[in-house]
Amino acid sequence: MCVSHNDEEPQATEPKGHKRNLSQGTDASPVRRSKRQRSSTNLKELSSKESDSEADQHLKSPEGKPKQTKKTQAASATKKAAPKKKTVCQESAEVKAESDAEPEAPKPKPARKRVTKTKESKETEAMPLAARTKGLKMFVGAHVSAAKGVFNSIHNSEQIGGNAFALFLKSQRKWDNPALSDEHRDEFRKLCTEKGYDAAARRHVLPHGSYLVNLAQNDEAKAKQAYTSFLDDLRRCEALGIKLYNFHPGSTNQTPLPEALGRLAKSLTKAITETSTVIPVLETMCGHGNTIGGQLSEFKDLLALIPKEHHDRIGICIDTCHSFAAGYDLVTPKGFKAFLDEFDELIGIRFLKALHLNDSKAPFGSKRDLHANIGTGFLGLRAFHNVMNEPRFEGLPMVLETPIDKVEGMDEDEGSESETGAKKKGKKAKRPAGASAATVQDPGIWAKEIKLLESLIGMDPEGEEFKALEAKLSEEGRETREKQQQQYDKKVETDKKKEAKAKGPGKGQKSLMDMMKAK
Ligand SMILES: [Zn+2]
Ligand SMILES: [Zn+2]
Known part of the structure; x- marks a missing residue:
């Protein structure tokens, strides 16, 4: 994920969540709003997590990134065209793709909350959360951020072990957007091929x-x-x-x-x-x-x-x-x-x-x-x-397009801030110290879900392994489901009453009279 930088431009920001139709005005509000915030949070997190620097990859290149062991090498080999800057993320991404040696652990490190935001830590954070599983017939991935350039979506997808991915090609909430630059276009095409997202005529994007x-x-x-x-x-x-x-x-x-x-x-x-x-x-x-x-x-x-x-x-x-x-x-x-x-x-x-x-x-x-x-x-x-x-x-x-908030609740505002470039810095500043507590968007959740889904292929749904997984996840969502069920039941009840009122002429009239009387 080198990606994220929301900071800057409105370029395609956001990931996830839920997509609903704004044009419709209907209910959008609460739901949508929260979702959006989340998304922004998302980015934010990514950004903070991963690079800060990486921003204009095309322009700057803080070379000297220490760390990166073999990856760097591999990466740099491939990487030439793109100015070093992306090195951090990119390399790690490449590594993943290229070296199977990696730890490959499917477990996404949940937010390795940054303790220090030195370059080193940044690099560490940019390490792949999971390696892509090869040879499957099912191509699972997530809607990742494309902030700072569409090509960043590829790094972000690699980062979570995605074999397919979605992205916004431009800001999904604005009518006016900068044109796609030739540079970004070429970088996207190159990376797509390099990272193997090109299979099936790029139908996994x-x-x-x-x-x-x-x-x-x-x-x-x-x-x-x-x-x-x-x-x-x-x-x-x-x-x-x-x-x-x-x-x-x-x-x-x-x-x-x-x-x-x-x-x-x-x-x-x-x-x-x-x-x-x-x-x-x-x-x-x-x-x-x-x-x-x-x-x-x-x-x-x-x-x-x-x-x-x-x-x-x-x-x-x-x-x-x-x-x-x-x-x-x-x-x-x-x-x-x-x-x-x-x-x-x-x-x-x-x-x-x-x-x-x-x-x-x-x-x-x-x-x-x-x-x-x-x-x-x-x-x-x-x-x-x-x-x-x-x-x-x-x-x-x-x-x-699942939620990736690490800690429930709050942080939403922070999230929205992340969309504005300026704020980002401030944000980062406050993030440091193991502020890990606050809600952060954790792409590691997707990394984990991708592995979970892949593990279901061929699994016996009546077997113990499946039953245990099913029960564990179900328990995790129990409270939320109960709450939503209550809300829904209430709504159904209300709708029924409304309907009855509308139907029954007598009743309807009566209530109208009552209202008049009341006045
Ligand atoms: Zn939706
Ligand atoms: Zn959808």
Whole structure:
């Protein structure tokens, strides 16, 4: 992770979390907000953790990095083009990739909280948290930070042992972004090949679209703005040699669904004709409010509106948390199979190009987009066992968007600060002393989840090993689930009352009268 530096530019910052559709205004608030904060925190942590220095890698190069043993050598060998600066991170990354000798321990060192932030410690922190597992048919990774340049996402993915990864190509929360520089583009392409993310025609890299973009937008000016940004992203993908591009289907903005799908199909078709290789991939959603993409049938309807000749340029990404929240049982083997059968029947399994692997803090069918760490939510480890052993998912990128806060609660503000360059320094300053206590974003959590998921391949779900893991993770999330369940039950109750009120003419009237009387 050399990455992170949020400090500077708005370039693609953020990682994780949850992606929701801003365009829709609906509930976004609490959930989204917290998520965002988290993400920022994320970066922050990374940055603080890893480099500070590394910032403009292209420019400066604090050479003399001590440490780095053999890695340095290997790294430097490969590395020439890029000015030394990145050395720190980069090297470690390379090392990982290249030298299997490494400790390889899957265990992510949870935040090695920096005790001293000397260069040495920084370097230590930049050491890989886990080595990539080779030879698997399942390509698991996470949505990593691309702060300070898209190529940093590669280092970040390497750092956590990811065999696939997602990133933002530009700030996901701003309309205006600097163009992709040739330098960053070349560095990305070079590293992708060097680090072996190039396999399968770079289909293991899955950029995530901006939260601002709603291709189903009904307002003309806004639609144009959304389309421009979307097309710009697709072009960035092509410049980077990336074949897949994940985005949210958008929101109806309270217009009839068929009309919204019509607008979406039209924009999408146009974007496809204006590009040549990248495949836009629509993500399944939780079905909240006016969000499009909760039901699989909506994708079927959308595809029907797009000329067949373009169908090989369209994909679907299943987000486990979203689809579960939308009402699809992915937990029981039977439900999981039924879901995929329905997918195949309505859409066609050939359209499935990627997965987002997230557990759900909110209950089944709640239509809430709340990502939980693998095995701790309502999906539970069983669902992920289904996923990791599904032959139809072989070769597809599987991206974690799970929370990586090290300590619960707080620190959110700090997180947001990290997004502004200036603050960063201050932040760092305070971080030092084993301030390790505060909440920090810990990519080591992803490193661990990746290994966990990979370990499920071929594991007997009825065996002791699985049962023990399942129980342990379930216990970790028990409190959160109980809390969320209560909230959900309360909401269902409230909705029922509202409905009853609306229905019963008598009752409705009565309450109205009461209100008047009260006045
Ligand atoms: Zn989400
Ligand atoms: Zn997702």
